[in-house]
Amino acid sequence: MSKLSLRARLAATLGLSAARLSRATGRGDGSVIGGRVALKVEPDVLAELSRGRQLALVSATNGKTTTTRLITNALRALGPVATNEFGANMPSGHITALSSDLEARNAVLEVDEKYLPMVLSDTKAAVVVLMNLSRDQMDRASEINLLAQKWRFALRGSPAHVVANCDEPLVAWAGLGSSNATWVAAGQRWKEDSWCCPECGGHLDRSADPHWECHECGLRRPEPSWVLDGDTVTDPHGRKHELRMKLPGDANRANAAIALATAAVFGVPPDNALPRLREVTSVAGRYSSIQRGPVEVRLLMAKNPAGWLESFAILDPPPVPVALSVNAQVPDGRDTSWLWDVDYTVLRGRKVFVLGERRTDLALRLDTDDVEFEVIDHIDQAVAKTGTKRLDVVANYTAFQQIRTEWGRVT
Amino acid sequence: MNDSALRIVWIYPDLLSTYGDQGNALILERRARLRGIPTEIVHVHSSDAVPVEGDVYLLGGGEDRPQILAARRLIADGGLKRAAERGAAVLAICAGYQIIGETFGDDKDNPIAGVGLLDIRSGRGDRRAVGELVADVDPALGVPRITGFENHQGRTQLGPGTTPLSRTVVGVGNGDGFEGGYAGHVVGSYLHGPALPRNPGLADLLLRWTVGEIPPLPPGWGERLREERLAAAIG
Numbered sequence: 001m002s003k004l005s006l007r008a009r010l011a012a013t014l015g016l017s018a019a020r021l022s023r024a025t026g027r028g029d030g031s032v033i034g035g036r037v038a039l040k041v042e043p044d045v046l047a048e049l050s051r052g053r054q055l056a057l058v059s060a061t062n063g064k065t066t067t068t069r070l071i072t073n074a075l076r077a078l079g080p081v082a083t084n085e086f087g088a089n090m091p092s093g094h095i096t097a098l099s100s101d102l103e104a105r106n107a108v109l110e111v112d113e114k115y116l117p118m119v120l121s122d123t124k125a126a127v128v129v130l131m132n133l134s135r136d137q138m139d140r141a142s143e144i145n146l147l148a149q150k151w152r153f154a155l156r157g158s159p160a161h162v163v164a165n166c167d168e169p170l171v172a173w174a175g176l177g178s179s180n181a182t183w184v185a186a187g188q189r190w191k192e193d194s195w196c197c198p199e200c201g202g203h204l205d206r207s208a209d210p211h212w213e214c215h216e217c218g219l220r221r222p223e224p225s226w227v228l229d230g231d232t233v234t235d236p237h238g239r240k241h242e243l244r245m246k247l248p249g250d251a252n253r254a255n256a257a258i259a260l261a262t263a264a265v266f267g268v269p270p271d272n273a274l275p276r277l278r279e280v281t282s283v284a285g286r287y288s289s290i291q292r293g294p295v296e297v298r299l300l301m302a303k304n305p306a307g308w309l310e311s312f313a314i315l316d317p318p319p320v321p322v323a324l325s326v327n328a329q330v331p332d333g334r335d336t337s338w339l340w341d342v343d344y345t346v347l348r349g350r351k352v353f354v355l356g357e358r359r360t361d362l363a364l365r366l367d368t369d370d371v372e373f374e375v376i377d378h379i380d381q382a383v384a385k386t387g388t389k390r391l392d393v394v395a396n397y398t399a400f401q402q403i404r405t406e407w408g409r410v411t
Numbered sequence: 412m413n414d415s416a417l418r419i420v421w422i423y424p425d426l427l428s429t430y431g432d433q434g435n436a437l438i439l440e441r442r443a444r445l446r447g448i449p450t451e452i453v454h455v456h457s458s459d460a461v462p463v464e465g466d467v468y469l470l471g472g473g474e475d476r477p478q479i480l481a482a483r484r485l486i487a488d489g490g491l492k493r494a495a496e497r498g499a500a501v502l503a504i505c506a507g508y509q510i511i512g513e514t515f516g517d518d519k520d521n522p523i524a525g526v527g528l529l530d531i532r533s534g535r536g537d538r539r540a541v542g543e544l545v546a547d548v549d550p551a552l553g554v555p556r557i558t559g560f561e562n563h564q565g566r567t568q569l570g571p572g573t574t575p576l577s578r579t580v581v582g583v584g585n586g587d588g589f590e591g592g593y594a595g596h597v598v599g600s601y602l603h604g605p606a607l608p609r610n611p612g613l614a615d616l617l618l619r620w621t622v623g624e625i626p627p628l629p630p631g632w633g634e635r636l637r638e639e640r641l642a643a644a645i646g
């Protein structure tokens with residue numbers, strides 16, 4: 001990294017010590033504060049830090065942190081990898097990640113959806129990985145069609161190799177902006193944001209799922225070279241790989257399929273990558289199991305309707321109860337309307353606890369779906385009342401962080 | 412459609428459903444069912460014809476392009492207008508509210524023709540209105556103070572044929588001190604998504620319009636949520 005300018009080096013050093021300071025003072029994981037200091041000192045530092053490296057940028061509404069982690073694990077087959085593993089996914093977090101490992105030839109960065117065009121332009125990343133786009137925190141996020149349009153435009157002007165989920169019409173349309181794409185059939189459970197053609201607004205024909213097609217302008221699902229079917233991934237050579245991931249659920253199988261395709265772009269074949277994906281058991285506290293007295297508690301974070309749908313699909317079967325916690329702080333979105341986009345009827349017949357700062361919103365929503373529930377004030381009440389040795393918890397962003405903090409930053 | 416049930420027609424969930432709009436259909440169904448009124452929810456996609464014989468029609472929010480597409484299809488179809496003319500109740504939210512007016516603005520504020528159920532004209536304001544809204548409903552409707560979340564850049568002018576739904580206490584609404592509008596059994600509002608779950612009184616107004624007098628229900632989670640949100644917004 002001798003090309004780094006002196007000021008960039010200085011910025012990186014400053015950033016690093018601020019990160020150490022932040023960790024030492026217990027203010028957080030340290031990954032955001034470090035970069036914030038660095039950005040003030042050297043605006044071009046992100047470009048400087050990216051030079052001469054192979055970068056993959058990972059973006060989506062859901063699964064960014066997990067997929068970043070999976071790709072990182074796979075690429076470690078080639079040597080050290082710089083990454084923002086604590087989910088600090090804006091440029092300040094990228095600077096911290098890149099400056100904390102100046103020797104790593106490869107880097108995998110999780111990128112906030114809105115920042116993707118800017119970060120792509122700054123870093124000249126070699127690979128861009130796109131999984132899904134769905135409604136999320138709509139009191140402040142831009143409309144997702146607009147977001148897809150910005151992605152498409154950014155990719156049109158970039159030589160980056162795109163690895164994208166062709167089963168998500170919005171993502172595929174964005175990815176089609178690139179002339180160099182690897183398509184992965186990774187599936188789509190949440191379809192409520194993709195009944196309209198992203199190109200012309202026409203009705204998408206999705207009758208032959210997973211195929212989709214617009215009869216008005218002809219936009220259609222690109223032909224995949226990687227296909228996920230159940231737990232099996234078929235690679236471009238027609239070879240089949242059983243995933244057998246430790247992380248649960250279809251959403252994580254989709255993340256793994258995309259990670260395998262991305263690893264292959266970097267030259268790591270599936271046979272080499274797959275065992276490394278299976279090593280991942282928990283990501284920033286998500287999916288982790290915590291022992292609270294006699295009860296094993298599993299924490300699932302879900303921030304939006306698509307995420308809740310995926311979480312419900314991986315709950316332990318009854319009689320294992322589930323606790324649902326919802327807040328509406330700024331990082332969650334101040335608006336709880338999204339609760340009405342989720343179907344809760346799958347929770348009928350199960351013991352359900354409701355908590356969080358917006359538990360009344362959730363209570364009305366469950367009541368409307370004829371789901372019985374008990375309102376509680378604190379997660380430990382759910383632990384005390386499980387009646388079994390297990391408890392699943394689904395919480396949105398700050399509700400999840402509150403539980404983690406109360407139980408001592410479980411990772 | 413089942414003609415012995417209360418028919419709730421959800422217009423174009425594929426184009427107009429952004430902010431939990433499904434909640435309005437679900438809460439109408441529930442509050443009818445709790446009074447022993449059988450219901451049926453009919454989803455009408457943008458490729459389907461709009462049935463004329465529904466009792467309550469619901470239109471939700473949507474982004475710019477789907478909004479224009481929905482307006483065009485509703486005008487060409489004509490079913491919603493005929494249903495409103497024969498006295499069906501209509502609740503239209505956000506983009507839907509603008510669509511049922513005379514005109515609304517596209518992304519450059521060029522006027523686009525609406526369905527014309529309400530004598531209103533909508534355009535774009537300078538900045539987005541985002542946050543909790545509280546408003547006092549026209550006393551003629553017998554609905555207590557309403558609350559909800561608004562997230563829109565629309566500004567709506569009411570013509571002489573339309574009455575303001577409510578007077579704004581907190582929030583922006585139409586942009587002139589009022590929020591929403593109604594005429595006959597057609598009502599529009601910027602209170603997006605689950606406007607009816609958060610305001611049981613508004614849900615019961617639509618039910619009264621369609622089936623006549625209905626017995627009151629004991630206060631439940633909806634009433635509790637409304638009080639909680641009012642307290643949070645007013646302080």
Ligand SMILES: [Zn+2]
Nearest residue numbers: 197200214217
């Ligand atoms: Zn099209």
